[in-house]
Amino acid sequence: MTDNLDGTTPAKGVSAIAPKEGGGFPNPGLPPHVHRQADTDKRAEKRAEKIVAGMFVLSILGTVLFIASYFVFTPMDTNLLAEGGTLRAVFWSNLFTGLGLAIAVFFIGAAAVHWAKTLMPDDEMVEERHATRSSDESRDRAVEIITGGLQESGIARRPVIVTAMVGALAALPIAVLAPLSTLGPLPGNKLHHTFWKPGMRLTRDHDGTPIRADEVAMNSIFHVMPEGLTEETPHFLNERAKAAAVIVRIDPAIGKNEESLANGHQGILAFSKICTHVGCPVALYEQQTHHMLCPCHQSTFDVTDAAKVIFGPAHRPLPQLPIEVDAEGYLVATGDFPEPIGPSFWDLHKDK
């Protein structure tokens, strides 16, 4: 084991392999072969044969079960154990077709493996290996072919062609950029604005009804969307993905941030619901601690302190939506979020 298959030296340069005294132990060669029961005992052989054949037969039964249950346990129509079009029907259909197929394929496998293990020869055989590298003749011939071919192409004598060719091959990949650019628009100022506009009412996310300030109980949370953002709005989901907000009501006395309180209404504060880490909806509100928690990576925001991050991977506070109350007592936005919502990006702080 101290030299290569082809007799070359074991290592390039100095190697950390320590030579062994006298080349180490000699390999004792293959140990004597031990026979299996089925090799010597005719009855064991017969038994193995029966088992293998039996398993193939089982597989046939599995196939029958599969085909039959495909038609007698259907999800929508015929189903022996449930009414079609119900979850029970789907369950039985899945179970019986699945079991049938599993039996059909498993026992083909089990039979083949058992056959190989008990009845096919188990004498280990030896095959010689050869060095992976090709023979010296092949290598010489390969070098000859390549140099010959290069010669014939005249590449060395025609530098102009070579230069032009390299130029062409280098220029072509740049062409990829053109079709790539049609995959999507440029960001422009899209990430800096949301659907919110001054005077827009805050509406409940689940039914679109506006919210009166006096409906917001102390320590409660509402998931809100701007009024007028409906399925008919162009890019409905994109707009929802940016406009999603929550309102919470805290006792102004525990508020730690004057500016944040001023942007709210009597302790009712509206924040973006999109996490400033990588953008999950910040859906969990702990009423005792006034913390909002992002379920994705557990960033925790303190709503009494302008939604500042107090734990987790997010860095920026949740942007606050400035609100007031309109003449009818409904909560309305006085403008868009003051900075981009959601994950931070390179030119976040640039005005657009």
Next chain:
Amino acid sequence: MTTTTPSSQKQDAQPGRVARLGAVGGDWLDQRTAGGGLVKFLGRKIFPDHWSFMFGEVALYSFVILLVSGTFLTMFFVPSMDEVVYDGVYGPMQGAHMSRAFESTLHLSFEVKGGLLFRQMHHWAALVFMVAIFVHMFRVFFTGAFRKPRELNWLVGFSLMVLGMVAGFSGYSLPDDVLSGNGLRVVDGLMKGIPIVGTYLSMLLFGGEFPGHDIIPRLFTIHILLVPAAILGLIAIHLTLLVLSKHTHYPGPGRTDRNVVGFPVFPVYAAKAGGFFFLVFGIITLISATTAINAVWIYGPYDPSPVSAGSQPDWYMLWTDGGLRLIPGWEFTIFGYVISLNILLPMAIYGGLLAFLALYPFLEAWVTGDDREHHVLDLPYNNPVRTGLGVAWITIYLILALGATNDLIALKLHLSINDLTWLFRVSIFVAPVLVFYITKRLCIAMQRHKRGLALHGVETSKVVRMPNGEMLEIHEPLNEYDRWVLVQHDDFRPLKAGKGVSALRAKATSFFFKDYISPVTPAELREALDHAAHEKHEIDAVTGGDYTVPSAKVGH
């Protein structure tokens, strides 16, 4: 017995009808394809047998199942984000707005015969595929099967592992449910965090703002065309290289770097491996028949506003989420531009972990300076540092994966998420070092033990008290076959800097080999045997050749 003999004789006497048909068919094919040469080349190739060689096969077979079940799914799945109002059989979703993609997934699950079975088989096969790839990869790592001439095949395998993750992620994003939609949103956030080009990349991928209308059809093309084609091509290369280098074998008497000992492809391997395919197929089908997976109707269609707690990706993507949970909120603004370290640092760590795996064969070859071909595998304890590094890598991987489930763990164990996060933050630095050290020590202890075994043989638990009061246990020397496995491995030593060895490499060899336990040499064995013979002589004198256990003797 009497009945079998005549029938088997009949078979021998003249070829049966099937055999004659086969001969005609074979002749027909060979005249058109020269297939005989292929059969001659492959038919009696020898493959060694070992349970640990099965994992690559499991990966291969579950990939076949992925192809078959996935093809069925493409017949019914509609990769479209057009909005529809649901009116299928699933009551709780009646009237809900959703994408065609989500609707067709519900249709496939509830209304198409066999649809749910194929969906679940596809998902379970993917999970099995990724488990098999990982276990296979670490089998290759810990046994040193990546050494020359198999470094290239290691890289091919590594790419397969990465592509497997891409395939899985693009696949489970297709149904467009709340869970996978939030996964995509995280991808969007991660891309935006890349300096300068981030927002551009995100716009290109999603065809505009998140979520847009394009991402599902695009992922569909990636998932059913690009990635499977790449995986198929790489598997072809992987297996071609495997045939070219022939399979490695574990050390054993008669096994060398110049031969391969095992069973022929035809018939033994054809039966075993072919049969094994059906076993894997059967087991995946059984799981899918009985165990629900990715019940998207519980999550609901994707909407950017809701999210549920405990939203974890498939297991093989967990580690990519863990780093995002453990990193503190580090983000800088330089000249008005934002650098999101809370995104970039985890990415760099993931890249580093992958790069370490990909490049390890080259790192180790540089350290040892070993340029020989290796076809006999290492037993993992014979390379304590490699094994320690591998286990340390797995430890980091597991901590990241556990980190991604910190909310679930906290809930289960009634711990605070913050404390748990801090525990993981500390352990990601401390645990790998500790684990490396412990693993290395364990390996060395095993090497010592095996060395003792090779020198002195096995204990017989027969003890003799010598006249001077000393207790001697009688040892049975090993036979040469058993001993060979314990003494055949290479010996290594650290190198000194200078004479073509850089200071860095000298340090590296010292890190790897400074407490390496050398295998027993013939001279040491001779000495041990001499000593044992001498001892036996003395014992014979004391006991008169009666080696019964002393306590048994007392009873006389």
